[in-house]
Amino acid sequence: MNSLRVLVVLPLYGGSLPIGRYVASALEEEGHMVEVFEAPSFYPAYESLDDLKVTTDRLEYLQNSFLNVVSQSVLAKVETFEPDMVLAMAQAPLNRQALKRLRRDGVTTAMWFVEDHELFTYWKGFAPLYDIFAVIQKGEFFNDLKAIGQPNALYLPLAAQPDFHRPMELSAVERRKFGSDISFMGAGYPNRRVAFRELVSRDFKIWGNEWDGDHVLAPLVQLKGARVTPEECVKIFNATRINLNLHSSIQVNELVTGGDFINPRTFELAACGAFQLVDERSLMGDAFVDDELETFTSMNELVEKIDYFSAHPDERAAYAARGRERVLAEHTYAHRMRALIEFTAERIPGWPKPRSASPAFAEDFPPELERDIRELIARLGLPEDVSFEDLVWAVRKQEGKLSSLDTAVLFLDEWRKLYGKKK
Numbered sequence: 001m002n003s004l005r006v007l008v009v010l011p012l013y014g015g016s017l018p019i020g021r022y023v024a025s026a027l028e029e030e031g032h033m034v035e036v037f038e039a040p041s042f043y044p045a046y047e048s049l050d051d052l053k054v055t056t057d058r059l060e061y062l063q064n065s066f067l068n069v070v071s072q073s074v075l076a077k078v079e080t081f082e083p084d085m086v087l088a089m090a091q092a093p094l095n096r097q098a099l100k101r102l103r104r105d106g107v108t109t110a111m112w113f114v115e116d117h118e119l120f121t122y123w124k125g126f127a128p129l130y131d132i133f134a135v136i137q138k139g140e141f142f143n144d145l146k147a148i149g150q151p152n153a154l155y156l157p158l159a160a161q162p163d164f165h166r167p168m169e170l171s172a173v174e175r176r177k178f179g180s181d182i183s184f185m186g187a188g189y190p191n192r193r194v195a196f197r198e199l200v201s202r203d204f205k206i207w208g209n210e211w212d213g214d215h216v217l218a219p220l221v222q223l224k225g226a227r228v229t230p231e232e233c234v235k236i237f238n239a240t241r242i243n244l245n246l247h248s249s250i251q252v253n254e255l256v257t258g259g260d261f262i263n264p265r266t267f268e269l270a271a272c273g274a275f276q277l278v279d280e281r282s283l284m285g286d287a288f289v290d291d292e293l294e295t296f297t298s299m300n301e302l303v304e305k306i307d308y309f310s311a312h313p314d315e316r317a318a319y320a321a322r323g324r325e326r327v328l329a330e331h332t333y334a335h336r337m338r339a340l341i342e343f344t345a346e347r348i349p350g351w352p353k354p355r356s357a358s359p360a361f362a363e364d365f366p367p368e369l370e371r372d373i374r375e376l377i378a379r380l381g382l383p384e385d386v387s388f389e390d391l392v393w394a395v396r397k398q399e400g401k402l403s404s405l406d407t408a409v410l411f412l413d414e415w416r417k418l419y420g421k422k423k
Contacts, residue, residue: 003383003390004341004352005033007083009074011091012043016114018230019264020089022161023112026333031383033390035081035397039093042070071098078107081393084352085344088130090115099129108351110134110344114158116261117141119250124148132344136261138283152347156340157287158264159333160271164230167273167324168238178232179239180205182306185228186265189248193217195255195299196244202306207236237274241316242309244302245269245278255299256280262287267331270323275316277305287331292322357387358416372405388413 006027010020017040027034049062070093078086086102088094088111102109110132113123117137127133128149134156135141145153170178181203184196188211196206197216206220209227228236237243245265249257260282269276270293278284279302280295294309296302309316345351360377361370377386380394392413395406402410 002352003031003033003386004085005035005081005083005390005393007035007037007074007077007081007086009037009086009088009092009094010039011089012039012046012070012093014091015264016089016091016112019112019114019158022159022164022333023087023089023337025161025163026337029334030337033393035077035083035393037074037077039070042066042073042093046070067093068095068097071095074098075101078102078105082355084108085110085341087112087340090120094126096126096129099126103129103131106353108132108344108348110340112156112340114264116259117144131348132340134340134343138260152343154340154343156336157262157283157331158267159331159336160264160267160327161333162271162328165234165237165268165271168234170235170239174235175239178235180241181310182242182244183207183236183240184244184246185233185236186246187248188212188214188217188225189250190252191249191255191257192246194252195246195302196220198299198303199306205236205240207232233268234272237269237272240274241313242306243269243274243276245276247279247281256297256302258282258297266293267327270320270327270331273320273324275309275320276323277302277309288323288326292319292326294319355389357389360386360388360391373409376405376409388416 008020008024008027011017020036024034024036046063046066049059049066052059052062054062074086074094075098086107086109088109090111090113092111099109109130111126111130112134113127114136117123117135127145130150132152132154133145133150134154136155136157138155142153182199183205184192185207186192187208193211193214196204200216200220204220205222206217207222207228209225211217211221211225245263246255247257247259247263249259251257256279258280262281262283266276266278276293278293278295280297284293284295294305296305360373365373374384376395377384377391380391382391382394392409395402395409398406
C-alpha cells in the first residue's frame with residue numbers, strides 16, 4: 001500500500017501513552033506520514049481544575065467542557081492534516097460529538113483499545129462510533145462488540161518497539177542502580193502486593209508507583225515509588241537476572257488469575273533479550289511457543305522456578321534469546337500497524353480514498369532547484385516519489401530555523417494555493 005497520512009491521537013495520560021508513541025514511530029518506519037496529537041500537553045491544565053475547590057457537579061461540568069475543547073482541537077488538526085486515518089489510543093480525548101463529526105465528514109477512524117474490557121467498560125459508549133475497533137482480547141468480547149453495532153473488531157495484541165526495547169550495555173553505576181537478582185516493574189495492584197510478600201527475603205527490587213501504604217514491601221520499592229520512565233524500564237530489564245511479570249488483578253484471593261490478554265511488558269522484556277517469569281495467559285500460545293517463555297501458574301511454581309533459574313544462567317540466556325527472536329519476527333509495532341492497515345482496507349470499501357497530489361518536481365524546474373529538492377527529500381527521509389503536498393507537510397513539521405530552501409518550498413505552496421486553482 002502507498003504511504004498513508006495517519007493522525008495518532010494520544011491520551012492525556014496513562015498506560016496507552018507510551019504505546020501511542022511506539023505506534024507513531026512504527027508507522028513512520030513503514031513510510032507513512034504521521035502526525036501526533038499531543039493530548040498530554042493539555043493535561044496540566046485539565047489537572048489544575050481540581051485546584052478550584054468547587055462542587056463535584058461543577059467540577060464535572062468544567063472537566064467535560066475542557067475535554068470538549070480538546071476534542072475540537074483534534075478536529076482542527078484533522079482539517080489541517082487531512083489524514084487517511086485517525087488512530088486513537090485507549091482513553092484518547094475524542095468525545096461522541098467529535099467522532100460523529102468525523103464519520104459525517106468521511107474520515108476513517110480506528111481505536112486501539114489496549115485495556116481489559118471487563119475492567120474498563122467505557123468502550124460500550126464509544127466502540128460503535130469508530131470504523132475499526134482493535135482489541136487485545138478475544139472470545140465473547142467480539143460478540144459483545146457486534147451486538148452494540150461494531151462489526152469491525154480486530155484482535156491486535158500488544159508488541160515491542162525494537163529500536164527502543166533492545167539489549168543494552170550498562171555502566172557499572174547503572175547496574176548497581178537498576179540491577180538485582182529479581183525485579184518487578186509495574187503498579188501495585190492488590191494481587192501483586194500479596195504475592196510479592198513471599199519474596200521479601202531475596203535480592204528483590206520493585207519499581208513503579210501505587211505501592212504506598214504497604215509496610216512489608218516498602219523497603220523493596222525503589223525511587224520512593226516514583227513513576228518509572230520507559231527509558232529506565234529498558235535499563236531495569238537489562239540489569240535484572242530474573243524479571244517477574246505478574247499480570248495485574250484487583251482480586252487478592254487469586255494471585256495468578258490465568259486471564260486472557262498479554263501485557264506489553266511480556267513483549268518488551270523479550271525484545272530486550274531479558275529473561276522473564278510470566279504468569280500463564282490463555283492467549284499466550286498464540287504469540288509464543290513453550291521454549292520461548294517460561295511461565296508459572298501458581299505462587300508455589302513461581303518460587304520453585306526462581307530457585308531453579310537462579311542456578312541455571314545458561315538456560316535463562318537461551319530462553320531470552322529465543323523469546324527475542326520471536327518478537328523481532330512477529331511481534332513488533334510495525335507488524336501490528338501492517339495488520340491494522342490491511343484489516344482497514346478489507347473492511348472499509350474504497351479506503352484509502354485517492355487524493356489529488358502534485359509531483360514534487362515541476363517540468364520547468366531548473367536543474368539546480370530539482371537537485372536541491374532531491375537533497376531536501378533525502379534529508380527528510382521521504383520516498384523519492386513523494387508528492388508536493390507531503391513534502392510541504394514534512395517541511396512544516398521540522399523544528400528549529402527553516403533553511404532558505406524550506407522557506408522557498410512553503411512559499412511555493414502558498415503561491416499554488418492562491419494562483420494555481422485559478423488557471
